[in-house]
Amino acid sequence: MTAITRANQCKVESVMETNSPKRKLRSSSVQRQQSPVSTPVNWKSPRRCLNSSPKSPPESDGKAVNGGFSNSLTSPIRCLLKDLIVKPDWNPKDTEHVKTAKEALHISTAPTTIMCREDEQNKIFNFCKASVEQEKAGSLYVCGCPGTGKSLSMEKVKDQLAAWAAQSGLQLPDILSINCTSLANTSDIFTKIMGETQPKKKRNGSLTPLQHLRRLYSQKAESSCMKMKLIIADELDYLITKDKAVLHDLFMLTTFPFSRCILIGIANAIDLADRFLPRLQALNCKPQVVTYRAYSKEQILKILQQRLTGLPFVVFHSQALELCARKVAAVSGDMRKALCVCRNAIELLEAEIKASSKEQNHDDACDTPAPPELVKRSESQIVRLDHMAVALSKTFKSPAVETIQSLPQHQQIILCSVVKLVRGGKKDTTIGELNKSYMDICKSTLIPPVGSLELSNMFTVLNDQGLLKLGQSRDNKMRRVLLKVDEADVTFALQGIRFFRNCLAVN
Numbered sequence: 001m002t003a004i005t006r007a008n009q010c011k012v013e014s015v016m017e018t019n020s021p022k023r024k025l026r027s028s029s030v031q032r033q034q035s036p037v038s039t040p041v042n043w044k045s046p047r048r049c050l051n052s053s054p055k056s057p058p059e060s061d062g063k064a065v066n067g068g069f070s071n072s073l074t075s076p077i078r079c080l081l082k083d084l085i086v087k088p089d090w091n092p093k094d095t096e097h098v099k100t101a102k103e104a105l106h107i108s109t110a111p112t113t114i115m116c117r118e119d120e121q122n123k124i125f126n127f128c129k130a131s132v133e134q135e136k137a138g139s140l141y142v143c144g145c146p147g148t149g150k151s152l153s154m155e156k157v158k159d160q161l162a163a164w165a166a167q168s169g170l171q172l173p174d175i176l177s178i179n180c181t182s183l184a185n186t187s188d189i190f191t192k193i194m195g196e197t198q199p200k201k202k203r204n205g206s207l208t209p210l211q212h213l214r215r216l217y218s219q220k221a222e223s224s225c226m227k228m229k230l231i232i233a234d235e236l237d238y239l240i241t242k243d244k245a246v247l248h249d250l251f252m253l254t255t256f257p258f259s260r261c262i263l264i265g266i267a268n269a270i271d272l273a274d275r276f277l278p279r280l281q282a283l284n285c286k287p288q289v290v291t292y293r294a295y296s297k298e299q300i301l302k303i304l305q306q307r308l309t310g311l312p313f314v315v316f317h318s319q320a321l322e323l324c325a326r327k328v329a330a331v332s333g334d335m336r337k338a339l340c341v342c343r344n345a346i347e348l349l350e351a352e353i354k355a356s357s358k359e360q361n362h363d364d365a366c367d368t369p370a371p372p373e374l375v376k377r378s379e380s381q382i383v384r385l386d387h388m389a390v391a392l393s394k395t396f397k398s399p400a401v402e403t404i405q406s407l408p409q410h411q412q413i414i415l416c417s418v419v420k421l422v423r424g425g426k427k428d429t430t431i432g433e434l435n436k437s438y439m440d441i442c443k444s445t446l447i448p449p450v451g452s453l454e455l456s457n458m459f460t461v462l463n464d465q466g467l468l469k470l471g472q473s474r475d476n477k478m479r480r481v482l483l484k485v486d487e488a489d490v491t492f493a494l495q496g497i498r499f500f501r502n503c504l505a506v507n
Helices: 001-019 026-033 075-088 095-103 118-134 150-168 188-197 209-216 243-256 272-276 277-284 298-307 320-333 335-366 372-379 387-394 398-403 409-422 431-444 450-465 486-495 499-504
Strands: 138-144 174-179 229-235 261-267 286-290 429-430 467-468 478-483
Touching: 001 174, 001 467, 026 243, 026 499, 118 150, 118 261, 118 286, 138 150, 138 243, 138 272, 150 174, 150 229, 150 261, 174 188, 188 209, 188 229, 188 243, 209 243, 243 261, 243 277, 277 431, 298 320, 298 335, 320 335, 320 387, 335 387, 372 467, 387 486, 398 486, 409 429, 409 431, 409 450, 409 467, 409 478, 409 486, 429 431, 450 467, 486 499
Parallel strands: 138 261, 138 286, 174 229, 229 261
Antiparallel strands: 429 478, 467 478
8 A cells, every 4th residue: 555655646746747837848838738648749841831830730830939930031041042043144135134234334333332442431421520510621632543432432422421411400511523634724623613612793803713712711701601612623633733833722722710621632643642742741731541442352253243233134154253353453453444344244245146146047047057065155145254254355455465475574674663663643753763673673583683784775675665755854864754554554464473473562
């Protein structure tokens, strides 16, 4: 009897432990609710029922577990894979397809967001924002290589500034955008600024526009009733004169005690502020500088993919885009060049499709089968690696490239030296500077330099070939040397040689 009593007591305790809320687990809650004599549950496979959870009973609709199975279908990775799978290849025979693809890759097509330039854009916006909030004049110099997004960033900054002013309730400054290449004379920039600032009927006819602006920004009574003015001067290096007076006077407009002028200058020359505006530094009014570096391979590839994402079809093979990004980054980092190369590659595919269709029609008429290679190529409707390679060669390999590649080594070193000296927007150099750069390269690479007479003869040969232009001077060392070919041609011609690739590397 005692053994039977103890056994019954153990059963009671086990039942109490089972029903205890402290030991209740979510994973076994369904099993505890089932009767001990119920039949086993047959679980549904997730492949059989997409709307149910793998751990749901047959009668469940799948919404009780983790919010339902439908949430997992909308994950970013699944959506991306779905887009990649569903996106069909395009039809290069369809004119609308070709037009859409080319428009997406055109320079004039501005992207909705500027990628890889967020930091630079924020610096410019914060500068403008602080100047408007404090109603304080100031100057900013935006510089960088061509095709690095300087002008495009300014358009986005103007939109940001307008949205911020409307949200904060502050008065938006008048914005004047000037492309300095459109000016007949460099001093006409002051006429444009004056025309936007004050009507002609209120001006003093005896004063020049520059004098009137100086007077206007020096008197509190006249300037206090004026709005802040944001002046964006693109291609600023076109204002460089012999005495640099125009550039100096333009930046000085922001230094007057009651100036309402916010000036942003944009140019390619990285060291323009140091070379042409030394007096501004002495007056403690040197502009702030924002530098745009050349795009890297990863950045170019990212921007190309961004532009192509919105297309409803696949245009390029992934390796073709990678080749374009790698080559353009190695030569110049110019995004406009990359877009141009991609458009040229599309045109090459168009030409190939037309040629193959003509040959196929001819073969059909003659009842002869088309070659297997032709059939295979006609089936591939996207831009391949070979299309991109030809487009790159046509874009960068000019006749000058072949000439440079056939030169003797020391003449190539001279061209390499010129490129290093004129990099950053400088237009020319001198024979003396070039001699020193040539000797430095030879010394660093342990190459015996040639004599001064032979070196002078090499300058003459390069001048005769149209690669350099030598100026006139009584002192031979002061003769000006101008590079007559594109820097990108020199870089492209010599990039296959490690020695020159290291010499031309930007520090």
